[in-house]
Amino acid sequence: MFYPVVLRFDSEQNHYQISVPDLPGCDEICQTIDNGLHQVKFTIANHLSILAEYGEAIPQAKEVGFWQQQQPTGIWALVEIDITPYLGKSHKINVTLPELLIKQIDDRVSKSDNYKTRSGFIATACINELTLKD
Numbered sequence: 001m002f003y004p005v006v007l008r009f010d011s012e013q014n015h016y017q018i019s020v021p022d023l024p025g026c027d028e029i030c031q032t033i034d035n036g037l038h039q040v041k042f043t044i045a046n047h048l049s050i051l052a053e054y055g056e057a058i059p060q061a062k063e064v065g066f067w068q069q070q071q072p073t074g075i076w077a078l079v080e081i082d083i084t085p086y087l088g089k090s091h092k093i094n095v096t097l098p099e100l101l102i103k104q105i106d107d108r109v110s111k112s113d114n115y116k117t118r119s120g121f122i123a124t125a126c127i128n129e130l131t132l133k134d
Contacts, residue, residue: 001083001131004064005040006074007033020079021067022059023047037077044081052086060131084123095122 003023007016018036020026026047030036048058064076097105105121115121 001061001127002078002080003044003061004067005037005077005079006067006071007036007077008074020044020047021071022061033075037079041079041081044079048081048083048086052088058083058086083127084120087127 003020005018005020007018009016014031016030016033016036018028018030018040020040020043023044026040026043028036028040028043030039051058064078068076102118105118109115109118109121115124
């Protein structure tokens with residue numbers, strides 16, 4: 001999932017403040033944009049870990065355009081976070097799929113660094129489908 005983040009430069013303190021609007025309280029202060037984008041990934045991961053620990057739902061990321069209307073100033077960026085570790089314990093299930101579809105999935109998995117397993121690919125596809133707007 002891609003979470004929008006906004007960076008604002010504080011000229012008095014000579015640093016950037018990075019906020020993740022979809023995750024209130026998830027903020028980072030940094031000296032450079034590069035360092036801040038790297039650090040905010042850890043901040044988001046820690047935030048999501050706490051939500052998962054308490055059984056809270058992982059907030060879906062809104063589009064940058066939505067947040068830009070709410071907060072028009074700042075530099076906007078997207079930070080990619082794999083949310084699957086925060087969705088709970090894995091369970092094995094039986095799924096029946098057409099042979100050609102399985103072959104296409106396996107081909108994609110073998111050629112992509114984004115997916116390590118067929119199950120990971122299917123889980124990502126399910127997450128994407130479930131987060132589509134109605």
